[in-house]
Amino acid sequence: MCLGIPGKVIETFERDAMPMAKVEFGGIVKETCLAYTPEVQVGDYVIVHVGFAISRIDEAEAQEIFSCLREIEAAVEGPE
Amino acid sequence: MKYLDEYRDAEACKRWIEAIRRRITRPWTMMEVCGGQTHSIVRFGLDELLPPELTLIHGPGCPVCVTPVEILDVAMAIAAMPGVTFCSFGDMLRVPGSRQDLLRVKSAGGDVRIVYSPIDAVAIAQKHPERQVVFFAVGFETTAPANAMAVLQAARLGLENFSMLVSHVLVPPAIRGVLESPNCRVQGFLAPGHVCAVMGTEEYRPIAAEYRVPIVVTGFEPLDILQGVWQCLNQLEEGRAEVEIQYSRAVRPEGNPRAMDAIREVFEPVARKWRGIGEIPASGLGLRPAYARFDAQNRFPIPPIAAEEPAECMAGEILQGHRCPRECPAFAVRCTPERPLGAPMVSAEGACAAYYRYRR
Numbered sequence: 001m002c003l004g005i006p007g008k009v010i011e012t013f014e015r016d017a018m019p020m021a022k023v024e025f026g027g028i029v030k031e032t033c034l035a036y037t038p039e040v041q042v043g044d045y046v047i048v049h050v051g052f053a054i055s056r057i058d059e060a061e062a063q064e065i066f067s068c069l070r071e072i073e074a075a076v077e078g079p080e
Numbered sequence: 081m082k083y084l085d086e087y088r089d090a091e092a093c094k095r096w097i098e099a100i101r102r103r104i105t106r107p108w109t110m111m112e113v114c115g116g117q118t119h120s121i122v123r124f125g126l127d128e129l130l131p132p133e134l135t136l137i138h139g140p141g142c143p144v145c146v147t148p149v150e151i152l153d154v155a156m157a158i159a160a161m162p163g164v165t166f167c168s169f170g171d172m173l174r175v176p177g178s179r180q181d182l183l184r185v186k187s188a189g190g191d192v193r194i195v196y197s198p199i200d201a202v203a204i205a206q207k208h209p210e211r212q213v214v215f216f217a218v219g220f221e222t223t224a225p226a227n228a229m230a231v232l233q234a235a236r237l238g239l240e241n242f243s244m245l246v247s248h249v250l251v252p253p254a255i256r257g258v259l260e261s262p263n264c265r266v267q268g269f270l271a272p273g274h275v276c277a278v279m280g281t282e283e284y285r286p287i288a289a290e291y292r293v294p295i296v297v298t299g300f301e302p303l304d305i306l307q308g309v310w311q312c313l314n315q316l317e318e319g320r321a322e323v324e325i326q327y328s329r330a331v332r333p334e335g336n337p338r339a340m341d342a343i344r345e346v347f348e349p350v351a352r353k354w355r356g357i358g359e360i361p362a363s364g365l366g367l368r369p370a371y372a373r374f375d376a377q378n379r380f381p382i383p384p385i386a387a388e389e390p391a392e393c394m395a396g397e398i399l400q401g402h403r404c405p406r407e408c409p410a411f412a413v414r415c416t417p418e419r420p421l422g423a424p425m426v427s428a429e430g431a432c433a434a435y436y437r438y439r440r
Binding site: 002003004006008025026033035036037038045047049050051052054055057058059061062064065066068069072073076 | 081082083084092095096099102114115116141143169196197199219220222223225226229272274275277278303304307328331336339342428
């Protein structure tokens, strides 16, 4: 139920005064409501849940998991 | 797909597991709250790869599973009425009520439709003014903004043929419920990432402080879960009990304020009965009086139905993490996704469905 899929915003538009977007998920394009993330722009990635973008993906934070792992491993191995 | 594939990288998973193995000094038990996380753990076998000192138990985070049988019976009674178009997320159709499920109502001629978004149900109401369109609004905080927007839109369009059968539930009261249970074994939580993308982390701080449990807001891919476990483990080993965000690419501490405003505009906290668990005060959302005209339970008064639970189903024990699906004598014998005794065998987030699919 809480499934959220990351997708890329490829077009933004308005319908009945509602901010909308076309969002691509690995080749499939779906219309998505941007009422809760009106700041997103074409090229941004968003998490989409039941037709609504609930969050914009932060690219810098997305990389943190990989640098964090390297830091942990470096700390275990200690200085050379 | 970007933001999915890289978080499923097997090599990086092994390195996280090795880091966890080196760090752990004694047995710990954590609960992943969300059924989406449970499916990821069982599907990728993370629980079997983690060191034996670490136990992951599966939480109540499956809205389909906890929807009370009384509401399901009401849903089926409304869906069977002539002139009604009953819209639902696909997950709900096979969930057993006292006597049948929505799929059987449909095959008997009821107009039951699966929709992708609550907005689709509003569009159906707009297009068919001669039908009474009812949307089955279930879900946690993640789904509440979408359902709130459907009500706001129906109000703006002046739709008199749209209503909602609301059975929304909230995560923080469920976590408190787990911690209050006398059999509680949970020492730390992986909290649900998408729920917190909407609501933020503020409500979790008093829980971490009061019960002295670490709470790590975690994503859904294997690397997310392993990093969530790592952060939770570090807190346990260091004797800390704080709220941390692992899933920081999608979750900000303040959540999504616009989405929260819409929820507060349309809904208010209400007591809610959880299937298999019982009533928890202020654990759900109901429509505010200003939007009561969209409440399907007001529009279609249904006489009380004596709800019956199958005696053999131990869904309540499973939803609270006291038992594992494989301990159930009916599992994969008298209870299968095609002929389920209880909701956890049906839902895409149900623990029993995960074990049936990946561990048989």
